[in-house]
Amino acid sequence: MANIDMITQAPTPSRWVGRLLIWSLLILFAIWFLLPAYVVVGTSLKDLEEIRGGSLLALPHELNFSAWKFAWSEACIGVQCTGLKPYFWNSVSMALPSVFLSTLLGAMTGYALTKWKFKGANIVFALILFGCFVPFQVVILPMAQTLGLIGITNTVYGLILVHTVYGLAFTTLFFRNYYVTIPDELVKAATIDGAGFFTIFIRIILPLSPPIIVVSVIWQFTQIWNDFLFGASFTTGGAQPIMVAMNNLVNTTTGVKQYNVDMAAALITAAPTLLVYIIAGRYFVRGLTAGSVKG
Amino acid sequence: MASLTIKNAVKRYGTVEVLKDVSIDLQDGEFLVLLGASGCGKSTLLNMIAGLESVTGGEIMIGDRVINDVHPKDRDIAMVFQSYALYPNMTVAKNIAFGLEMRGIQKAERQKAVEGVAEMLQISHLLDRKPAQLSGGQRQRVAMGRALVRRPEVFLFDEPLSNLDAKLRLEMRTEIKRLHKELSATMVYVTHDQIEALTLADRIAILKDGSVQQLASPTEIYNKPANIFVAGLVGSPPMNFIPATLVEKDGITHARLSLNKDTDNDVIDLSLANNDADITEYGGKEVVLGLRPEMITYVNGADVNGQQTILSNVDVVEPTGADTLCFLKWGKHDVMARVSSAIDVGSGDQLAFSIDMSRASLFDPQTEERI
Amino acid sequence: MASLTIKNAVKRYGTVEVLKDVSIDLQDGEFLVLLGASGCGKSTLLNMIAGLESVTGGEIMIGDRVINDVHPKDRDIAMVFQSYALYPNMTVAKNIAFGLEMRGIQKAERQKAVEGVAEMLQISHLLDRKPAQLSGGQRQRVAMGRALVRRPEVFLFDEPLSNLDAKLRLEMRTEIKRLHKELSATMVYVTHDQIEALTLADRIAILKDGSVQQLASPTEIYNKPANIFVAGLVGSPPMNFIPATLVEKDGITHARLSLNKDTDNDVIDLSLANNDADITEYGGKEVVLGLRPEMITYVNGADVNGQQTILSNVDVVEPTGADTLCFLKWGKHDVMARVSSAIDVGSGDQLAFSIDMSRASLFDPQTEERI
Amino acid sequence: MARSHGGIARKLERWIPQLVVSPGFLAIVVFVYGFIFWTGYISTTKSKMLPNYTFIGLRPYERLFQMDRWEVAFNNLFVFGFVFIVVAIAIGCLLAILLDQKIRAEGAIRTVYLYPMAISFIITGTAWKWIMNPSLGLESVIRSWGWESFSFGWTVSQDLAVYALVMAAVWQSAGFVMALFLSALRSVDQDIIKAASLDGASPAKIYLRIILPSMRPVFMSAVVILSHLAIKSFDLVVALTGGGPGYSSTLPANFMYEMTFRRNEIGVGAASAMIMLATVAAIMVPYLYSELRGQKNG
Amino acid sequence: EPTAEVLHYWTSGGEAKALKALQKTFKDRGGKWVDAPVAGGGGDAQAAVLRSRVLAGDPPAAVQIKGPNIKEWAEAGALGDLSAVAKAQNWDGVLPQAIKDIVKYDGKYVAVPVNVHRVDWIWANPKVLAKVGAKVPTTWAEFNETADKLKAAGIVPLAHGGQPWQDATVFETVVLGIGGIDFYRKALVELDEEALGSDTMVKVFDQMRKMRGYVDPDFPGRDWNLATGMVMRGEAAMQIMGDWAKGEFAAAGKKPGVDYICASTPSDGGYLLNSDSFAMFNVKGDDKAKGQALLAELILSEDFQETFNLYKGSVPARTGVKRDNFDSCALKSMDDMEAAAKSNKLLGSVAHEIAQAGAIRGAFTDVATAHFNSDMSSEEATKKLVEAIKLAQ
Numbered sequence A: 001m002a003n004i005d006m007i008t009q010a011p012t013p014s015r016w017v018g019r020l021l022i023w024s025l026l027i028l029f030a031i032w033f034l035l036p037a038y039v040v041v042g043t044s045l046k047d048l049e050e051i052r053g054g055s056l057l058a059l060p061h062e063l064n065f066s067a068w069k070f071a072w073s074e075a076c077i078g079v080q081c082t083g084l085k086p087y088f089w090n091s092v093s094m095a096l097p098s099v100f101l102s103t104l105l106g107a108m109t110g111y112a113l114t115k116w117k118f119k120g121a122n123i124v125f126a127l128i129l130f131g132c133f134v135p136f137q138v139v140i141l142p143m144a145q146t147l148g149l150i151g152i153t154n155t156v157y158g159l160i161l162v163h164t165v166y167g168l169a170f171t172t173l174f175f176r177n178y179y180v181t182i183p184d185e186l187v188k189a190a191t192i193d194g195a196g197f198f199t200i201f202i203r204i205i206l207p208l209s210p211p212i213i214v215v216s217v218i219w220q221f222t223q224i225w226n227d228f229l230f231g232a233s234f235t236t237g238g239a240q241p242i243m244v245a246m247n248n249l250v251n252t253t254t255g256v257k258q259y260n261v262d263m264a265a266a267l268i269t270a271a272p273t274l275l276v277y278i279i280a281g282r283y284f285v286r287g288l289t290a291g292s293v294k295g
Numbered sequence B, C: 001m002a003s004l005t006i007k008n009a010v011k012r013y014g015t016v017e018v019l020k021d022v023s024i025d026l027q028d029g030e031f032l033v034l035l036g037a038s039g040c041g042k043s044t045l046l047n048m049i050a051g052l053e054s055v056t057g058g059e060i061m062i063g064d065r066v067i068n069d070v071h072p073k074d075r076d077i078a079m080v081f082q083s084y085a086l087y088p089n090m091t092v093a094k095n096i097a098f099g100l101e102m103r104g105i106q107k108a109e110r111q112k113a114v115e116g117v118a119e120m121l122q123i124s125h126l127l128d129r130k131p132a133q134l135s136g137g138q139r140q141r142v143a144m145g146r147a148l149v150r151r152p153e154v155f156l157f158d159e160p161l162s163n164l165d166a167k168l169r170l171e172m173r174t175e176i177k178r179l180h181k182e183l184s185a186t187m188v189y190v191t192h193d194q195i196e197a198l199t200l201a202d203r204i205a206i207l208k209d210g211s212v213q214q215l216a217s218p219t220e221i222y223n224k225p226a227n228i229f230v231a232g233l234v235g236s237p238p239m240n241f242i243p244a245t246l247v248e249k250d251g252i253t254h255a256r257l258s259l260n261k262d263t264d265n266d267v268i269d270l271s272l273a274n275n276d277a278d279i280t281e282y283g284g285k286e287v288v289l290g291l292r293p294e295m296i297t298y299v300n301g302a303d304v305n306g307q308q309t310i311l312s313n314v315d316v317v318e319p320t321g322a323d324t325l326c327f328l329k330w331g332k333h334d335v336m337a338r339v340s341s342a343i344d345v346g347s348g349d350q351l352a353f354s355i356d357m358s359r360a361s362l363f364d365p366q367t368e369e370r371i
Numbered sequence D: 001m002a003r004s005h006g007g008i009a010r011k012l013e014r015w016i017p018q019l020v021v022s023p024g025f026l027a028i029v030v031f032v033y034g035f036i037f038w039t040g041y042i043s044t045t046k047s048k049m050l051p052n053y054t055f056i057g058l059r060p061y062e063r064l065f066q067m068d069r070w071e072v073a074f075n076n077l078f079v080f081g082f083v084f085i086v087v088a089i090a091i092g093c094l095l096a097i098l099l100d101q102k103i104r105a106e107g108a109i110r111t112v113y114l115y116p117m118a119i120s121f122i123i124t125g126t127a128w129k130w131i132m133n134p135s136l137g138l139e140s141v142i143r144s145w146g147w148e149s150f151s152f153g154w155t156v157s158q159d160l161a162v163y164a165l166v167m168a169a170v171w172q173s174a175g176f177v178m179a180l181f182l183s184a185l186r187s188v189d190q191d192i193i194k195a196a197s198l199d200g201a202s203p204a205k206i207y208l209r210i211i212l213p214s215m216r217p218v219f220m221s222a223v224v225i226l227s228h229l230a231i232k233s234f235d236l237v238v239a240l241t242g243g244g245p246g247y248s249s250t251l252p253a254n255f256m257y258e259m260t261f262r263r264n265e266i267g268v269g270a271a272s273a274m275i276m277l278a279t280v281a282a283i284m285v286p287y288l289y290s291e292l293r294g295q296k297n298g
Numbered sequence E: 001e002p003t004a005e006v007l008h009y010w011t012s013g014g015e016a017k018a019l020k021a022l023q024k025t026f027k028d029r030g031g032k033w034v035d036a037p038v039a040g041g042g043g044d045a046q047a048a049v050l051r052s053r054v055l056a057g058d059p060p061a062a063v064q065i066k067g068p069n070i071k072e073w074a075e076a077g078a079l080g081d082l083s084a085v086a087k088a089q090n091w092d093g094v095l096p097q098a099i100k101d102i103v104k105y106d107g108k109y110v111a112v113p114v115n116v117h118r119v120d121w122i123w124a125n126p127k128v129l130a131k132v133g134a135k136v137p138t139t140w141a142e143f144n145e146t147a148d149k150l151k152a153a154g155i156v157p158l159a160h161g162g163q164p165w166q167d168a169t170v171f172e173t174v175v176l177g178i179g180g181i182d183f184y185r186k187a188l189v190e191l192d193e194e195a196l197g198s199d200t201m202v203k204v205f206d207q208m209r210k211m212r213g214y215v216d217p218d219f220p221g222r223d224w225n226l227a228t229g230m231v232m233r234g235e236a237a238m239q240i241m242g243d244w245a246k247g248e249f250a251a252a253g254k255k256p257g258v259d260y261i262c263a264s265t266p267s268d269g270g271y272l273l274n275s276d277s278f279a280m281f282n283v284k285g286d287d288k289a290k291g292q293a294l295l296a297e298l299i300l301s302e303d304f305q306e307t308f309n310l311y312k313g314s315v316p317a318r319t320g321v322k323r324d325n326f327d328s329c330a331l332k333s334m335d336d337m338e339a340a341a342k343s344n345k346l347l348g349s350v351a352h353e354i355a356q357a358g359a360i361r362g363a364f365t366d367v368a369t370a371h372f373n374s375d376m377s378s379e380e381a382t383k384k385l386v387e388a389i390k391l392a393q
């Protein structure tokens, strides 16, 4: 810890001023970060009357969860009035395999690139890395054509493929940077012990990877769960992920807006990723250090 | 059964030649130490023997089998790394057993083997711990155990002690020596600590920039270094190198040291009568005289064994416990001498130090080779 | 002007007492080495002197000013760290000048000071480099330069050489010694390398678990260790400790070593005639006899100075260059002896080793204190 | 012990690393570089509503650069990217330093700073739009508290709309930068801090002169991650300003999308995508080169 | 069984309800409805989906597209032929010419119209107007006069949401009003360069600059319904917006003629129409073709036209629908449309992609919004309009 505190000796008045300043800054920023959350939550608890009438930043008069219930199980999305419920599971069944696949593939690729350095490994890595920077809007059309060619258009497999491929750049980056810090001697020792490529990966490297697996999983889960573009472009109807359903619920061109339902829907949609960050956030920070910060 | 032969081994990374024509021949059960400065290619050579690096040129043989292209696991070799490279996720027992498991040995047998090794290394009580819960010395032992358990024909050690503190180092050194005796396996040991090299080796190979400078027994390396590099590398405090001219005096060749920068008159002549260097070609020529500090000493009053003496000004005195290092001024030359700490020498004293010229080394100043 | 006084200093972290009542008094210009095992509180004490840790109890004074609550920068102290702690983002010149800059010294003056120090340390050609571009020894010099440039009254060194290799260590040690002479500043130097301690110190303070075991000159520490801990810590290879009983024989007190586990008959008696230990209270009692390896030696045939001899079986021989270590068997006791490498001793030999009992230490087996 | 090491299996074993890398690598080659190539080709065709493979040279690029909207979008990318990266790093850094001062509730505060990273902007965009709307949000609230001259009309100003995007983007990613820096701060060598305070540097000076300058690698990581976010910012614009007022706050990603899907100008859209990618490459390739170079040497 | 996958962006609220009615009828007639709703991304998401589906070789059966986009898809050979249904149901007889122009390509029906929205409406709060003693303006001069009065009284004259399409909506009503029917047709439909760059266009921009002065400063980015809210609450006097704004009033329980007034924007009897339609894509398989035919038939049926447009606030695309349940605004719209159709004053909206397809509509919107949101001179805006439209052709 870059802790300078210990040096200052006695608790002097100037120190108290310093602490006060630190705390007020911290709190100020906390308010800034929480403001949108407050608006979203607050609005979801109001009824439409209140929203039309009052300030958006005012506290709700009473806690009214009906919008939540409505968004979850009653709202019409297109012609189906099932709420977000069914789409939630679509997202889960798309996100889990994609997260798993991209993480596994990233781990293997990162492992092969660092611990079995072959000619051109660095170039391969650099080429993969550039994949991080391709805006997804660019790839929609060729992707659609390709999915059509493979014959998995408009299926969950298509989405899994897409997310796995475009997640791969990041997961490879994470795992590679992490594996660079694992001493090569481990692999050498295991080689002499008679273990091969996969045995070393499974028995030695993977058990050392939890910190970076956490990072990769959280990152990928967030990205995939929050994806709208691919979900909207490559699936239709009942197979759509929740993010698309949420959009369909919230967006209207010439219809009347129900802000409380919109906000409740947004919150329901964001709940899993939020939960992941709140629960595993600490490991995320820790793993991130291990993985992507060198020196 | 397990002699190790390295024949004209060459290793290139791209265009950089890291090892140049290295040839070493090891008897079964011999203990070879590779000694050399950082980056001279010690680890590379070891890795080539282990099969972890490909061989660019030449041959590596165990017994009379060429193993250049044999997979590491089939070479019957074990290796201990500087960082120990213990598998952090496995217990000590698993660490040791891993190599056996990979070779398809049954569980019961594995367990027996592990227990045996653990007992030998006195780590039986640690078998259930993870490496992170061990001290440096204990980790070292586990690493050793992992190598031992397979009873390989050849052991390789890559600076296995350099992470330990002095005391532990001493202990572990003794232990390795004991193991070598017990197992009588062929061992190749990399270090850049010369005390380790001298105490452990049957033979030492001194490497510099990828080529072998000298391959000989510790005593020979210490007493008859093949060139200035070897002489300077081995021995602490290091050998004194003093330019001298060989002159004939009374029919005996003397090494003449000139003491004064400006004139050639102020000289000391040291007889080379008892020295066995072959100096026939060097009469009147310049040489480098190599004197180890312990060859320059002071023993209360009397000459030791009729050795020659030089009256020397003691500049600085450094007690190091058992011995005291004296920094002497011989005219323009700074020379280090070693005196028993039982003898009282003070800074500023002027004393007659005796020189053991019989053990002195002479080097050619151009080629830097031993004469 | 810059004496340093530590009076009953205590440091607690929570309930753990890391330093217990440490008192040390340093003259102006004295060189004190703090020696002790890892974790004994050396760094903590140094940090307290520097003001980087608060003082739980007691007083720290420079001259006659109590500095317990003075900010580090106002203590007129410089410190050199084990890791050098160079600022990685600044050039060497900036690193050295930073302290001056913070004190508001003008640029021109700063530059002059930096150049002066750089010259003294022979790093003038490195001034524009970043620390990452330097070798270990060069970094060490820069760290030293940073301390020197401010010409403080007290220098603190926290294991400044432990990251260097043996050769460089020797060089830097000499340099520190030279600097101390030149500057005649008060210096406190932490190490756990005893050679460093012995060669550098005017006085050594030996710490164990946060309390001072002995505070004395290197010679005294080496020759008259205050207790078994100190005796074992200082000296390499370490002192031999042999249980003995004091017996009267021919009017002279002898230390009697029993050689056999089972019977008390098989004994050696070593006369303590020349030993100056005060053994009046220990007649007939058990003691621990402390013999350093160099006190047990073998010089071709003849006794040295009429010393006593013991016929010993040589078990293992370890040549270490200048000397050879011999592991002897005295009955049930394992003893290490040191012989000049000029003398040929082989494993399995049976030779009469001479013992220098005049320098032997005796310890109380209960208190472990020196008798 | 010597086992027969038959040819094929042995050779195969030697190629395992390459084999393992190849699925991922091939996927990237096809789905990234293949698609870039495809887009590159389309950008020289007369594709309108659907891809059309008739080559017409650089005509789409000419048209692209004649469009005011593109000029605005392209400039915005630089303004937005630059300001966003600088501000996010500055705030992230400040937060990290603040949190590094032995703060009691650090875990909770850290979560508060980090959570925006978890949420898609599609979700928080509306909230920000309201908050930044002068008559609905913060401005009216603060004015109602009596501070009549308070003004926060960024989203409704032609010149400030881009900065509204910056603010929201910073809101989303500052916590992430904070996490990066915090973990780096935690691994700074204690001795350096001690040395600096012995040298007489105040805590502020220690951070500014010693610690922060020595964290170059973290700055680089942060820049890479933030520029990736900047380039991919799309939802942000849609949700917050809709590109307005006018089209003063559109970004290239929005431009490309609008052209390709709304205006039936796939050729021009592809051309804009190629320019975007070239910009990214111009920044990233030298960086990657030096990064990977550096690793080889040490 | 007849199957139809329907890709649409009517995903929520009244629109979804309206569509649900269609789905129900379709189901009752034995059809299988596969719903493919895509909203969001600024309405463009659906366009992206459609393209990727077409490129993947798997287009949906019926897609909600409108205006010239239908023609472009037809030109690309992507659309099927509905002539059989059209003939059976006598579409030629019941559809106004302007609508027929939209949904026919090469003499064949390729799409079915669902509704007609009128774009050039003014929605006014009579109580607020009464405060300054004004009525809903019938000429632009009167509009300015009234607005000035309102402004002086501290009331926002025009509630407006500053999104490009809303800016463009206002702009085209001004073109229609200031320039007249022929000018609108020449400039915005035929894209006559001379008309586009004429002094009349400069005048139009002058009026837009005035309008800008009647708008409150916080308008950029505002959703249209929030602007409607302003009128409803009396914070603003008028809003220029299509007839979907009615839904917002209705949802708040307001009565037409009492709480709000609907009037056409000042023009010489012109009518700007926006019409939603479903285009039928080429699909493989008998069941899908049957589904398309059934869907087309149902969409233009009198019953559905009534139900749907009641929900949606628009008016039927065909004649002969029962008028009883429609409100006064809708009835006015129907009457005006009929009159305009007769006098050839029925025009397609540009802002809503009826008169022009994406590229030109985009260029048009760009200039309108750029001018409205900056202090660009009218001359410069005119020049830019000419250039932008040329560039987009």
Ligand SMILES: Nc1ncnc2c1ncn2[C@@H]1O[C@H](COP(=O)(O)OP(=O)(O)OP(=O)(O)O)[C@@H](O)[C@H]1O
Residues within 6 Å of the ligand: B013, B016, B018, B036, B037, B038, B039, B040, B041, B042, B043, B044, B045, B192
């Ligand atoms: N993969 C590689 N590519 C290029 N050069 C290499 C590679 N590996 C090692 N080298 C170079 O080969 C030389 C020998 O390296 P090696 O590791 O064998 O030295 P070493 O004697 O073991 O040194 P140390 O005592 O520091 O471990 C060094 O100069 C090193 O830079």
Ligand SMILES: Nc1ncnc2c1ncn2[C@@H]1O[C@H](COP(=O)(O)OP(=O)(O)OP(=O)(O)O)[C@@H](O)[C@H]1O
Residues within 6 Å of the ligand: C013, C016, C018, C036, C037, C038, C039, C040, C041, C042, C043, C044, C045, C192
């Ligand atoms: N902040 C702290 N909180 C609690 N205990 C501490 C703290 N800092 C040091 N200690 C403990 O104080 C004791 C002395 O530590 P110190 O660093 O002074 O040892 P040292 O003698 O310098 O050891 P080394 O040779 O390893 O540097 C150790 O046991 C250590 O665990």
Ligand SMILES: [Mg+2]
Residues within 6 Å of the ligand: B042, B043, B044, B158
């Ligand atoms: Mg090495």
Ligand SMILES: [Mg+2]
Residues within 6 Å of the ligand: C042, C043, C044, C158
């Ligand atoms: Mg310490």
